Structure formats: C-alpha cells, structure tokens
Amino acid sequence: PALRxxxxxxLSGYAFNxxxxxxxxxxxxxxxxxxxxYCPNDEPDCDRRDLLAFQAVxxxxxxxxxxxxxxxxxxxxxxxxxxx
Numbered sequence: 001p002a003l004r005x006x007x008x009x010x011l012s013g014y015a016f017n018x019x020x021x022x023x024x025x026x027x028x029x030x031x032x033x034x035x036x037x038y039c040p041n042d043e044p045d046c047d048r049r050d051l052l053a054f055q056a057v058x059x060x061x062x063x064x065x066x067x068x069x070x071x072x073x074x075x076x077x078x079x080x081x082x083x084x
Contacts, residue, residue, distance in 0.1 A: 020056070032047075
C-alpha cells in the first residue's frame, strides 16, 4: 500500500533527475576541456560534459535532502516525534 501510494512521487523524481541531467548536458558548451586524467587514452576531442551534468544533478538532490532534513528536524520537529 505505501509503495503504491509513493510510486508516482518516486517516478516523477526519477523523471525530473533524468530531464535535468539531459538539459544540463545539452546546455553546456562543447569546447570545455577536462583535465587529462578524466580523458581515456588522451583523446584530443574528449568531451566530459556528463561529469559536470552529474555533479549538477547530485548538487540539486543533496541540497533538497539537506533542506528537507533541516525543515523536518528544526522547524517542524516531526523527525524527533516520528521515531519508533
């Protein structure tokens, strides 16, 4: 029952992360060159926009979780009350 109730929220979060990743990756300029250790086999046309897009999506997710944790612990106090 709980998984069925949360499934739309989980799927929409997954879709949001995927769209955000693809959007950030598409909007980054292609002339950015990463450090040599991030390019396999020293390719001259190495493009690692995927790394920066992943970091951007991770930053958004971790920021949301941090703000949600602060909200539920400090502002509402529901985190301490809901413990078994």
